[in-house]
Amino acid sequence: EVQLVESGGGLVKPGGSLRLSCAASGFTFSSYSMNWVRQAPGKGLEWVSSISSSSSYIYYADSVKGRFTISRDNAKNSLYLQMNSLRAEDTAVYYCARDTSGSRGDAFDIWGQGTMVTVSS
Amino acid sequence: SSELTQDPAVSVALGQTVRITCQGDSLRSYYASWYQQKPGQAPVLVIYGKNNRPSGIPDRFSGSSSGNTASLTITGAQAEDEADYYCNSRDSSGNHLGVFGGGTKLTVL
Numbered sequence: 001e002v003q004l005v006e007s008g009g010g011l012v013k014p015g016g017s018l019r020l021s022c023a024a025s026g027f028t029f030s031s032y033s034m035n036w037v038r039q040a041p042g043k044g045l046e047w048v049s050s051i052s053s054s055s056s057y058i059y060y061a062d063s064v065k066g067r068f069t070i071s072r073d074n075a076k077n078s079l080y081l082q083m084n085s086l087r088a089e090d091t092a093v094y095y096c097a098r099d100t101s102g103s104r105g106d107a108f109d110i111w112g113q114g115t116m117v118t119v120s121s
Numbered sequence: 122s123s124e125l126t127q128d129p130a131v132s133v134a135l136g137q138t139v140r141i142t143c144q145g146d147s148l149r150s151y152y153a154s155w156y157q158q159k160p161g162q163a164p165v166l167v168i169y170g171k172n173n174r175p176s177g178i179p180d181r182f183s184g185s186s187s188g189n190t191a192s193l194t195i196t197g198a199q200a201e202d203e204a205d206y207y208c209n210s211r212d213s214s215g216n217h218l219g220v221f222g223g224g225t226k227l228t229v230l
Binding site: 035037044045046047050057059061095099100101104105106107109111112113114 | 151152154156158163164165166169170171173175205207209210211216217218219220221222223224
């Protein structure tokens with residue numbers, strides 16, 4: 001079964017750090033670009049970051065640039081998001097999502113169940 | 122960056138047809154993908170590319186595009202289709218799928 005499972009969320013104080021992980025299974029992880037997408041409570045989806053299959057290309061939303069770092073370990077089938085200098089507005093459910101961009105179109109075809117990050121004093 | 126605009130809320134009578142739209146300049150160059158999200162659940166891809174449905178998505182869901190507008194059509198809406206729907210596309214640079222619409226809350230009456 002194709003699956004993504006996030007972990008690492010929790011409660012952190014403003015200015016603190018947290019590292020999210022996403023474990024992939026059921027597909028060849030090293031062949032796909034991967035992304036982090038977040039959703040603040042009661043709000044819409046917001047793309048956070050993208051990393052290509054070999055980590056050659058990395059992109060960030062302006063809202064997290066300079067504070068968050070995306071990475072992956074293809075040997076461990078894992079995706080990561082290091083979050084530093086956290087702010088209250090970073091409070092959200094964080095999803096990892098597989099990018100299936102190809103000849104039939106571009107999309108996030110597989111999503112994890114999400115992990116909640118709460119930034120509060 | 123780019124922006125995608127969706128109507129905040131749309132309603133449809135049970136069994137009728139509803140169209141949910143998404144507008145943005147990037148849609149002149151790239152197709153939109155569409156996601157269904159029910160409360161407390163992760164988003165699910167329902168339409169991508171020209172008009173492609175992932176395995177398991179009912180054929181009452183279809184997609185189309187014209188100019189700067191992408192549309193998701195549900196033909197014969199069912200009670201279980203009540204959900205939030207989000208469109209997504211590439212940003213203006215084309216480098217990543219970094220743009221989501223604000224979402225449309227679909228109510229099935």
